[in-house]
Amino acid sequence: MKRGWGGWGALVLVVVLAAASPGIPAAADTADEIARRIVELERELEEVQAGIEDVELSVDANLEVLAATEQDLAVARRRLTTVEVDLEAARVRLALAGQEVAAGERRIAGIESRRALLEAQLAGIRAEILEATLSLERRAVDLYVGFFSAGRWAVLQQDNLVDLTLGRAYGGDLLAEADQEIRDLHALDQDRVDKEVLLERERAVAAEQLVLLEGHREQQSAELWEVERLRIEGQSSVTAVEELLDGVQLQIQAYLQEKEGLLDDAERLGREIAYRGVLLARALRPGRLGWPADGLITSGFGWRNHPILNRRIFHNGIDLDSPHGTPVRAAGDGRVILAQSWSGFGNTVVIQHGGDVTTIYGHLSRFGTSVGNDVREGNVIGYVGCTGLCTGPHLHFEVREDGAPVNPLKYLQG
Numbered sequence: 001m002k003r004g005w006g007g008w009g010a011l012v013l014v015v016v017l018a019a020a021s022p023g024i025p026a027a028a029d030t031a032d033e034i035a036r037r038i039v040e041l042e043r044e045l046e047e048v049q050a051g052i053e054d055v056e057l058s059v060d061a062n063l064e065v066l067a068a069t070e071q072d073l074a075v076a077r078r079r080l081t082t083v084e085v086d087l088e089a090a091r092v093r094l095a096l097a098g099q100e101v102a103a104g105e106r107r108i109a110g111i112e113s114r115r116a117l118l119e120a121q122l123a124g125i126r127a128e129i130l131e132a133t134l135s136l137e138r139r140a141v142d143l144y145v146g147f148f149s150a151g152r153w154a155v156l157q158q159d160n161l162v163d164l165t166l167g168r169a170y171g172g173d174l175l176a177e178a179d180q181e182i183r184d185l186h187a188l189d190q191d192r193v194d195k196e197v198l199l200e201r202e203r204a205v206a207a208e209q210l211v212l213l214e215g216h217r218e219q220q221s222a223e224l225w226e227v228e229r230l231r232i233e234g235q236s237s238v239t240a241v242e243e244l245l246d247g248v249q250l251q252i253q254a255y256l257q258e259k260e261g262l263l264d265d266a267e268r269l270g271r272e273i274a275y276r277g278v279l280l281a282r283a284l285r286p287g288r289l290g291w292p293a294d295g296l297i298t299s300g301f302g303w304r305n306h307p308i309l310n311r312r313i314f315h316n317g318i319d320l321d322s323p324h325g326t327p328v329r330a331a332g333d334g335r336v337i338l339a340q341s342w343s344g345f346g347n348t349v350v351i352q353h354g355g356d357v358t359t360i361y362g363h364l365s366r367f368g369t370s371v372g373n374d375v376r377e378g379n380v381i382g383y384v385g386c387t388g389l390c391t392g393p394h395l396h397f398e399v400r401e402d403g404a405p406v407n408p409l410k411y412l413q414g
Helices: 007-020 031-147 150-157 161-284
Strands: 296-299 302-305 312-315 318-321 327-329 334-341 347-352 357-367 380-384 395-401 404-406
Antiparallel strands (some): 296 318, 302 312, 327 380, 334 347
């Protein structure tokens, strides 16, 4: 076997942890003080871990709220999109209604123009009728006056019936033509009056339609305002949900930052507990160990040529030359953690002492204890033999610190 770190491994670990944990007391504290501080640190670590669990629960709860809020936001946005589509449709309907009203107003304006033209024509016709009537009256007076003039009177006195008859016929024709002209004018006047009546009816219908169109436009305008109100409410809802979403995300971020701080605290406490655990193990190491059996050291701790394997390997302990059946005693107080055949050591007993120190007793002929037994220094735990890889009866004895072999003479007294 190659030599491991041995006692140097624990020393390096203590130095590294001490360097990473400023302000931690040196190893001069007593075991009780170190153990008490470890308990305090473990309590603090439990509180920090409980805080981490609480934060994780809060994060999970907020993630659920976040997911629900995102769904609410999606619903609110879909509703807003629907309202915006409805709003655009309402605007189109209002524009069409406005166009219909404008068309109705143009129809009424056209009717008013045509009626104004008819009224102008009617006024002209009536003026012609008046003029024709006055002209007819003047002609009648002229005929009457002219007929009884001096010349006409002389004719009448001469009994010239032919001339008289011709005069009457000529006068009658003139009056008949004037009268027909007046009747024609009256017929034209009546035609214009009839057309004006029809136009008035058409205007009344158009005005009624215009009122309906204006009412429709007002209805469309009211609907537009209602949809606009819904759009404003929808936008407000979207904004509110977005703000809620931002708030939840910020809360989650805050929790994650808090968790990060708690994890740093947990790591720091874990380092300090580990460091103090090393100090405690060192403090609990036995100051000395008793000799496990009577006999001389035939093979020391360190490199040697293995008597069976016939090659140079590292010897992790010492060999005591003791007769077969010699009692093997516990080197110190502790608990038996192994009592069985173990690899090349054959029948082996391992005792856990205070701190991180264990002792190993190999090549036993038989056991004098069992796993779980608490032993005191000097208690018989077995007997010397030659089980496993060996050339003759002897005791192989090791001392290990935190699993690393160290020279047993460091602990053995006398």
